[in-house]
Amino acid sequence: MGLTLAEIAVEIGAELHGDGRIAVRALGTLKGAGPDQLAFLANPKFRSYLEQSDAAAVICTPDEVPFSPVPALAVADPYKAFALISRFFDPAPVGPTGVHPSAVVAATARVSASASIGPNAVVEEGAEIADGVTLMAGAFVGAGSRIGAGTRLWPNVTVYHGVSIGERCIIHANTVIGSDGFGFAPGRDGWTKIAQVGGVKIGSDVELGSCCSVDRGAIEDTIIADGVIIDNQVHIAHNVRIGRHSAIAGQVGIAGSVTIGENCIFAGKVGIAGHLDICDGVQVLGMTMVTRSIKKPGVYASGVPHDDHAAWRKNAVRFRQLDELFRRVKALEKSSGDKP
């Protein structure tokens, strides 16, 4: 790891103000970066940190260059430029090419010679592991599933049979893809399981956080399109479809057969009831309960923000009397002749 400012400028298309031979070894915050670290300023309100920065260099907009006491890399979008360069400083180890002796690869599986199959990883019959794939320790790829080129499965990820994952995806540890959807027929004698015979199709450039669950489809597939990003502990039920470039934060739950459009953003802990359609460009704030389809792009919410306990207690009790209050106000309006 280590790049010169000249190399960084080329990589992110920046105008360099300073000595291009200076080497950067790591990333830092604007406030905390030392003389071998690269920082960035995306928000002008932190300019005072820039003015006192000890970083090796700072990525910022052209407007901020005069305020920088250290070399500056001027770009239109410093946050994106920082994102682009950050991968050169990623400390995540790269596994060695080849199959670890403790891994178990079925005879009929096809594993690229350029893939890295870690200790105790398991690849079942007929599975396909493409070029440059990394399966880390304890990862499992079920029968007939396909992992696209450059995708990485972190340790203890479980991919069931009949799952297809595209290229350059990142699946974080202990996430499960392809478990059975929650499908049962009710009856007097209890529930009868419906075999979940669909699969899961995940596009390219998708990231899934740790401890997520993506269920296989009941009959047809569960689908996650290209460029979708998903945080930790997200539950995606059978036959959900998520459109390109949508982002889903931690602990969101999406019930069965929900369709989500492109470029949507769901904040943490949102719950979406089954069989709804959410159109493109919808943003939903944290802890919202989505119970109807959304047909218009925009921002939606329903959570109730915290209050101190004594106040909350009084108000929460009143929630249960709301309808009654409306009727009382209506009566007052009637009697006062003041109804709008």
Add this chain to the structure above:
Amino acid sequence: MGLTLAEIAVEIGAELHGDGRIAVRALGTLKGAGPDQLAFLANPKFRSYLEQSDAAAVICTPDEVPFSPVPALAVADPYKAFALISRFFDPAPVGPTGVHPSAVVAATARVSASASIGPNAVVEEGAEIADGVTLMAGAFVGAGSRIGAGTRLWPNVTVYHGVSIGERCIIHANTVIGSDGFGFAPGRDGWTKIAQVGGVKIGSDVELGSCCSVDRGAIEDTIIADGVIIDNQVHIAHNVRIGRHSAIAGQVGIAGSVTIGENCIFAGKVGIAGHLDICDGVQVLGMTMVTRSIKKPGVYASGVPHDDHAAWRKNAVRFRQLDELFRRVKALEKSSGDKP
């Protein structure tokens, strides 16, 4: 895989309208099924799909038979009939009988000769693995735990010591059974852990989704009765008891010592506070906060549905002034002499 219509008719007790020699190779949706796929119609409002179906055959009620352009299997409950036949078309691979060379089975463990112990699975001292059990790759069964006949643990499931699981259960990947309950005694110098010396008892025909947590009891056992079905990412704390045939959807959280009756249904993301009793036949809608015991069967809810952001913002602020509003309305009623 593959059954003739005559075989299917026998299996589900249907009256066959059509050629019994026709073979079915897979399941399909009414809309999407091709000529080797079996579909079903449970809801009359989708009859137009039936009228245009290309399926090999359709399971439907006797009333719908005249509308079917393809062979029909007439039954009283098409959804349940479809559930019953679905397992014949389940693509889930069956592991080979025996212990994989990479599995680690303790000397004192008793493993049935008909069990399938997958790659890198681990069975600890004194554990019992009954006939026809499948432990998939990386599954762990702790000391002295028992897995009943026909039960399947998907990859990377962790079963701690002192856990008993009945027959024909399905435990999906990366679920944990028997982790310590959250029991600590408070003190000025921090928390003192209370060893969780109880176990977990799970009945027969139970299904648990992926990434669930079922804690062991503090002193006595956590108990899940026969025929309970549980979706993904459900948290079941110590000493919870769940009655027969209850169903619990994704991301539900059940705090310690809650007792749930039989035939209850909890939708996604419901939270149940500790030490409550929920009687038989209770249904709770998604995202509800259950804070008192429920003694009467019926349907319960508390979530607030989404709204567009501008409207939500105005209303959410008002929630904090609710009690004040009630007092203002009361004053108006007093002054108007209009109080009911």
Add this chain to the structure above:
Amino acid sequence: MGLTLAEIAVEIGAELHGDGRIAVRALGTLKGAGPDQLAFLANPKFRSYLEQSDAAAVICTPDEVPFSPVPALAVADPYKAFALISRFFDPAPVGPTGVHPSAVVAATARVSASASIGPNAVVEEGAEIADGVTLMAGAFVGAGSRIGAGTRLWPNVTVYHGVSIGERCIIHANTVIGSDGFGFAPGRDGWTKIAQVGGVKIGSDVELGSCCSVDRGAIEDTIIADGVIIDNQVHIAHNVRIGRHSAIAGQVGIAGSVTIGENCIFAGKVGIAGHLDICDGVQVLGMTMVTRSIKKPGVYASGVPHDDHAAWRKNAVRFRQLDELFRRVKALEKSSGDKP
């Protein structure tokens, strides 16, 4: 396992009323304990159970001793005394010292001779495993990470590279520490990943439940201080900091860069929005949505308790008309001249 009452009295500093030679083999509830089990009474309202107890002995306050039909161990804080003694009766098996032949330990890893490395566990390059550490089956410790003395990782725990865990911690099964934070720069062509180059620092005497996710920092570390206790399925995003002795119940979600003080308690399913500061001594009730920083110790809440469905339906609809109602009441007040 097994202690005499005399030994127990010494261990918890109790005044023994009864025969010190009596042996205890297990823990029990006050109601259920048999003649070889130790029980406790912390709450006087359960005194009737004490009066009928068959336990070998009971830990209680001096005031309760006269009501005990069996030997009593009198202490000021029976609950804490029970916690202290409980570990002697913990049935959790202790793994054998040494590295299991199926474990994979990198050449440059440093593993103490007193550590127990279980079947199929994996320790990567440069990692350090201190004295008395237990890594159970399938646990993974990434490159350069450090596990402090006496800490136990239950099966299938994943610890990424660059993570440091203190002494005497307990990490329950399938929990993930060090997965990437959810950091992406937006753009017209989708999201650009920001490499998460920070690590995770966990103090000593920390407990983490099963299926938790603790993300690594974006640039600087995510930090969990000494003595923090965390239940199952908790999501801790990048750069969160949690102060000493705070307690976090199941399914809580903490968004990025949140700072939590010391001695805080968060009940189940609480959600905390990003970049907030929560001061010391804050208690938050279950399912609360925390959207602003909290600067004053105290109790906070926002959840809405359940109601029966018909009543809920009427009131929930009214929530969306709240602001309108306030305006209507204001109008009434104006016209009546009754405005406060």
